[in-house]
Amino acid sequence: MINVDILKQFRNGHFDRPKNNRKFFAYGDRFTGKEFLESGEPTLYSSRSFLNKIIECYWDIVCCRKKIDLPVRETPFSFSRLPNRESRLAIEIAGLVGNMDVVEAGYYISSIYARLIPPDRRSSLGVFYTPPAIVNRLIDNVTESGFDWKRGKILDPACGGGAFLAPLALRLLQESGKKDFFQAIEDIEIRLKGYEIDDFAAWMSMVFLDAALLDAYKVVKRRIKNIVEVRNTLTSAVEGQEFYDLIIGNPPYGKIFLQPHLRKFYSRSLYGHANLYGLFIDAALRLSNPGALIAFVTSTSYLGGKYFKSLRKLLMDEASPVLMDFFEERKGVFDEVLQETMITLFKKDLQGETGININTLRSNGKEASVAVEHIGRFFLSGREDEPWKIPREKMHLVLFEKIKDMKNRLRDLGYTAVTGQLVWNRHKDQLKHERGIDTFPLIWAESVLSDETFKFNFGQKNHTPYFKLKEKQEYLLTKDTCLLVQRTTAKEQRRRIVAAILPGSFLKKYKGVVVENHLNIIKPRVKETPVSLEALKYILNSRTLDMVFRSINGSVAVSAYEIESLPMPDPDQVQWIEKMIEERTSKEKIEEKLAEIYGINDVVT
Numbered sequence: 001m002i003n004v005d006i007l008k009q010f011r012n013g014h015f016d017r018p019k020n021n022r023k024f025f026a027y028g029d030r031f032t033g034k035e036f037l038e039s040g041e042p043t044l045y046s047s048r049s050f051l052n053k054i055i056e057c058y059w060d061i062v063c064c065r066k067k068i069d070l071p072v073r074e075t076p077f078s079f080s081r082l083p084n085r086e087s088r089l090a091i092e093i094a095g096l097v098g099n100m101d102v103v104e105a106g107y108y109i110s111s112i113y114a115r116l117i118p119p120d121r122r123s124s125l126g127v128f129y130t131p132p133a134i135v136n137r138l139i140d141n142v143t144e145s146g147f148d149w150k151r152g153k154i155l156d157p158a159c160g161g162g163a164f165l166a167p168l169a170l171r172l173l174q175e176s177g178k179k180d181f182f183q184a185i186e187d188i189e190i191r192l193k194g195y196e197i198d199d200f201a202a203w204m205s206m207v208f209l210d211a212a213l214l215d216a217y218k219v220v221k222r223r224i225k226n227i228v229e230v231r232n233t234l235t236s237a238v239e240g241q242e243f244y245d246l247i248i249g250n251p252p253y254g255k256i257f258l259q260p261h262l263r264k265f266y267s268r269s270l271y272g273h274a275n276l277y278g279l280f281i282d283a284a285l286r287l288s289n290p291g292a293l294i295a296f297v298t299s300t301s302y303l304g305g306k307y308f309k310s311l312r313k314l315l316m317d318e319a320s321p322v323l324m325d326f327f328e329e330r331k332g333v334f335d336e337v338l339q340e341t342m343i344t345l346f347k348k349d350l351q352g353e354t355g356i357n358i359n360t361l362r363s364n365g366k367e368a369s370v371a372v373e374h375i376g377r378f379f380l381s382g383r384e385d386e387p388w389k390i391p392r393e394k395m396h397l398v399l400f401e402k403i404k405d406m407k408n409r410l411r412d413l414g415y416t417a418v419t420g421q422l423v424w425n426r427h428k429d430q431l432k433h434e435r436g437i438d439t440f441p442l443i444w445a446e447s448v449l450s451d452e453t454f455k456f457n458f459g460q461k462n463h464t465p466y467f468k469l470k471e472k473q474e475y476l477l478t479k480d481t482c483l484l485v486q487r488t489t490a491k492e493q494r495r496r497i498v499a500a501i502l503p504g505s506f507l508k509k510y511k512g513v514v515v516e517n518h519l520n521i522i523k524p525r526v527k528e529t530p531v532s533l534e535a536l537k538y539i540l541n542s543r544t545l546d547m548v549f550r551s552i553n554g555s556v557a558v559s560a561y562e563i564e565s566l567p568m569p570d571p572d573q574v575q576w577i578e579k580m581i582e583e584r585t586s587k588e589k590i591e592e593k594l595a596e597i598y599g600i601n602d603v604v605t
Contacts, residue, residue: 153243321345324359325359448499482522496550
C-alpha cells in the first residue's frame with residue numbers, strides 16, 4: 001500500500017524521491033504511470049480502469065458530502081477488475097481529491113489520466129490539462145472584454161477533463177441569479193458545448209460537470225443533458241453547422257499530418273508543418289460568430305515561428321489579438337511543456353485598431369489566482385512576413401518605440417542565415433570516429449561555447465568527430481568562414497543568441513566541415529560584404545539583440561528565419577563597431593556603443 005503522506009505530496013503538486021528510488025507523479029516527466037500498476041506498463045484499457053475507480057470513489061465522496069443519492073453518470077466503457085494494491089491507491093487518491101473544489105479535483109484526476117495513457121496516444125492527442133488558476137484567468141479576461149454571459153453561446157473545442165466546462169457552467173448559473181434552477185440548467189444545455197476527440201475524457205468532462213451542478217440537481221431532480229460531443233473539432237469546422245460567441249480552452253499541441261482534404265481546407269493558415277494548436281485557432285475563426293471572442297492557452301511560438309507566418313496574416317485580417325498574457329516562467333504552471341506558454345484573447349472581425357493589452361503573469365500555485373503585472377498597450381507594426389515583436393517587459397515598450405524605424409536586416413549587411421544541413425540520425429552509417437578519405441569534421445552544437453568562441457567538441461552521446469561524405473553529398477560541406485549560432489537555447493539562459501566564428505584556419509586544415517542541424521550558419525550572400533563577420537558576431541551576441549530576440553521567440557529554437565528578421569544597424573553605423581574591435585576596445589564599451597546605435601542606451605543595463 002502506498003503511503004498516504006506521499007499521496008499528500010501529490011496533492012501539493014510535487015514529490016520528493018523516496019529512499020527506494022521510486023519515482024512518483026510530479027506534473028512533469030518523472031512519473032510514467034507504471035510505478036503505480038502491478039501489471040507493469042499501463043495500457044489504455046488498464047489506465048482507464050484505474051481512472052474509473054478513482055472517479056467512482058470520488059463521486060461517492062462528493063455525493064455523500066452533498067447528501068445526495070445519485071449514481072455516477074453511466075459510462076459506455078467496460079473496465080477490468082483492479083488488483084488490490086491499485087484499488088487501494090485509487091481509493092486513497094479519491095479521498096485526497098474528494099474535499100477539493102470540483103474544478104481543482106477535475107484537474108488532478110485528469111492529469112493522472114494524461115500521465116497514464118500510452119505515450120504515443122498522449123502525443124498524438126497533444127494532451128496537456130489546464131490548471132484551475134489559468135482557467136479562471138481566461139474567464140476573467142473574456143468578462144473584462146465584455147462577453148455577454150446572459151446570451152452568448154460558448155464552445156470549448158478540446159474539453160477533455162472539463163477544466164473549462166465546469167467553471168463556465170457555474171458562471172452561467174451565477175448569472176442566472178439562481179432564481180430559477182430549471183431555467184438555468186436548460187440555458188446551460190442550450191448555450192454551452194464541448195467537443196472532445198477522446199471518448200473517455202469526454203465522459204470525465206460530464207462527470208465533473210455533474211459534480212459542479214449538484215446543488216442545482218437537488219432542486220431540478222435531474223442531471224444536465226450531455227453537452228459534450230465526441231468529435232474532431234478540425235472536421236467539425238469543415239461542416240460548419242453551429243457557431244459560437246465565445247470559443248475558449250487549451251487546444252492540443254504538436255505537429256500533425258493532415259489528410260489532403262483537410263490540408264486544402266486549412267491552407268489559408270498553413271506554411272509548411274501543421275501544428276494542432278494553430279489549426280484550432282483557424283477552426284475557432286470558422287466556428288465563431290461575427291464579433292466573437294476566442295480565448296486560448298497556446299505556445300508563444302505562433303508569434304514568431306516561420307511555420308505560423310500564414311496564421312499571423314490570417315489573424316491580422318480576421319481576428320486581431322486584443323490581450324496577451326505571458327507567463328514569467330513555466331515552473332509551477334506548465335512544467336511539462338517545453339515551449340513558453342501564453343494566453344491570447346482574439347476578437348473576430350477586429351483588425352488591430354484598438355491595440356493589444358500586454359500582461360505578465362506570475363504563478364502563485366496551480367490553484368491560487370495568478371499575480372498580474374500590466375506591461376502596457378501595444379500596436380503591432382513592421383513587415384507583414386516577419387515575426388510579431390511583442391513587449392514582454394515594460395522596458396520592451398521603450399525598446400520597440402526606438403527601433404521601430406530600423407529597416408535593415410541581416411541580408412542588408414550582406415549575409416544570410418541557414419540551418420545546418422546534416423540531420424545526423426538519418427545518416428548514422430556515415431558517422432565516423434576516425435578521419436579517412438572523404439571524411440570531414442562534424443560540427444555539433446557543443447562546438448559553439450557559451451563564451452562565444454569555437455572549439456571542436458563532440459563529447460555527447462552518439463556524437464562522433466567525423467562524417468564521411470557519399471557521392472552527391474557535396475551540398476553538406478561548408479568550405480568558407482562563417483558564423484555558427486546555437487539553434488537551441490532556453491529562456492533561462494543568460495543569452496538566447498550564442499554565436500561564434502568558424503575559423504578559416506580550421507577550414508583550411510580540413511578542407512571543409514559538415515555542420516549538424518542544431519546549429520545555424522550565417523554566411524555571406526554577396527562576394528564583398530559591407531561588414532565583417534567579427535562585427536556581426538558582436539552584434540548578435542549583444543544584450544540589445546538578446547532583448548529583441550526574446551520578444552519574438554516563443555520556443556527553445558533559435559531559427560534562421562527569426563535571425564534574418566532581427567533589426568540591424570546600417571553598414572555605416574557598423575563601421576564604429578569595426579573600429580572599436582580593431583582598437584581592442586572592451587566588450588562592455590562595444591555593448592554601450594551598440595545600445596547607442598539602437599537608441600536604447602537608457603534601456604539596456
